[in-house]
Amino acid sequence: MSDSTSNSPSPRTTDPAFETLNELAGAIGDGVMAVDVLLGEPTAVLGREHLKTAAHWLRDQAGFQFLRSVTCVDYLTADPRFHVVYHLASIPESILAGDSDPTAGTFRSIRVKVPVPADSPVVDSVTDIYPTADWHEREVWDLFGIEFAGHPDLRRILLPDDFEGHPLRKDAPIRYETVQFTFNYDAIAAAKPRARE
Amino acid sequence: MATHPTKGPAMSDSAQLLSPEGILMPGEANRRDGESGIVTTTMATAVNWARSNSVWPALFGLACCAIEMMHSQAARVDLSRFGMEIMRASPRQSDLIIVAGRLSWKMAPVIRRVYDQMPEPKWVISMGDCASCGGVFNNYALVQGVDEIIPVDVYVAGCPPRPEALVHGIMMLHEQIKNETLDGWRDRAGGHGIAVG
């Protein structure tokens, strides 16, 4: 799973966004580790030291001005363990000008994955290139413990400040509590904390 | 009113005792329902009757159930039929809190504070499965039942409960209030308030 090539390749010749990724590979060289179309979504795997260069190139040269989401996947046993996943889109001029007709311009979207090792979970922040990444990156830090170097305000966003750990990591427990049924009603009722006045 | 004065014996109009000014005189022969304008009852019944018919809920919605709570306020179900239309935005002005929705650990201190700010006597309805027992979300983020944080009087099941179910829960609460002793709301939560009278 950690290797993107394990997905069955789809027809990749026609997607204009796929061409962009090939150009990206030409622009920043061996920083692009793999390029493929995964279930209709052109995907590039980037070395993390090239992330900011690639983001600048994608926004300024290729027109991917819109960052849709930033998230992370914890593959636990794979090396590198984490993938930070960016979904980007390019909004065509016609839509920007207020014309929703899909034939006037093509809405393109790509995915960029950045593998991050478990022993140093640090990625460069892209908040200065895409301001929307601010909360996304705080969320990823909160839930996965990935640090974003250069983020202006990296602190917990969803969980309380005194929460310990990063719950969406695969080795974090879900903290499941036994459900109360008829047969174990008394045992759980006795142990359950009850609020007082 | 639950308690009625003892009914007097049936008598014809000619048997009434009138004063020279034509005023109905007190006496055995005039003890008919309402004619003397006096009812006898216990203090608890009278107070609880008043309390149960003017419960002011706090305007406190958490999640999905709050939408159904709004529906129960809206045109079709119309909670104001039961003296419940005044949702107070301030906990200082309300005596019922309807915990409508899932309660996260981050929110738990807040809801406890809101509860503590409400003047006594006060009641709690736990609306929906999440508030009652955690519902489908049995994980690190949610309190598995709001009764761990504040004492609950009525649990309303459903995900979310229909507005009619909430109204039923409120009717149950009205019944409970009517059957309480004068300071029974203290016993209910194991409270240690000062005994009155």
Add this chain to the structure above:
Amino acid sequence: MQRNNADPSALLTPPPPPRREVVEARPLDEGTIVVNVGPHHPSTHGVLRLIVELDGERVVACTPDIGYLHTGIEKTFEEKTYVKGTTLAPRMSYLSPIHNSTCYVLAIERLLQVEVPERATVTRVLLLELDRLASHLVFLGIHGLDLGASSIMLYTFREREKILDLMEMVAGARMFPSYIRPGGLAYDLPQGFEAAVEDILRTIEPSIDQYEDLLTHNPLWKERTVGVATISSDEAIRLGVTGTILRAAGVALDLRKARPYCGYESYDFDVPIRTEGDAYARYIVRIAEMRESVKIVRQALDRLPAGPYICADRKIAPPPKHELATSMEAVIHHFKLWTEGFAPPAGEAYATVEAPRGELGMYVVSDGTARPWRVHMRSPSFVNLQALEGMVKGGLVADLVTAVASLDPVLGEVDR
């Protein structure tokens, strides 16, 4: 409050009462004051907390603090099979449950590479647009309540009750039908469905006219919304804002047109836009969108074909009830499906729908087992809420309420 320390000698000889710390009060005309709005506040649409810095009545800074409704839903997804996930997905954003279900199911269907029958697709479109109507009706009612136009809520909830009745008729539940399933629908549409939709269509358009009578040219309404909480199109794109807020700023990005799903490309509808980018423009866009939704519902109802409601693949879709009595194979499929579930091939899919609040995306990673390895939800409210600070900075504190209401956040979706 003084903290009770555990020193036993303190119990014998109680310490003197603590001296009150005197905080020097600053006059209001010097410097700013910090006001905490929420998380329990009637106009924050749930449990949003805003830390607002005020200079007199002007907002200097506004920092949203979210997470008070964090449900851990993404973690719970990893514990459940794919079909059980269809119960969780609608509970994420509780004003647009059909959109959540559909988006989640579209991602799974992309992983499975399965064909969905025409009847299911058209039904999805029909329910999606009714869902959008129901969501915008809540927006309108609550926006009105927040700005003091209390009566509109009673009217919009009257229409919403009808849509919820239809959902109940279709799936047995008012708010969370869990009706959209991988491969199609949970079961076929009930008898009398067409008539019920016709009934809604008959009443909804005069009702929208009624709302517009109440608000659109109402001077008080315009006073509170025109020119308030503005955002430019450039700023909106930089902040990742989507949906009606982006369209009210002049960008015609609608994923139903730009990246069609469920066959939206074959429906005839417009994407209403405004260029002002203020709260009034958002209101106008949403009203216009409701009318477009009515158009789409009407087209979907006209073309609703007969036929199967779920795909024929027995590994994904449960066998029909009548087969269970006669076919051993059907019993085995049924048993396997509801105990183990199905296992899509390893891969990852990002499906998007145009939810009432903007681009809703579900990123589902499969590791080839019956439970998803990772489900991430790109929820529109979460991203849109980032634009709040820029909208209210420099404005009046009373306009903060307008800004939050016109962003129309669903806190369940913000915090997930």
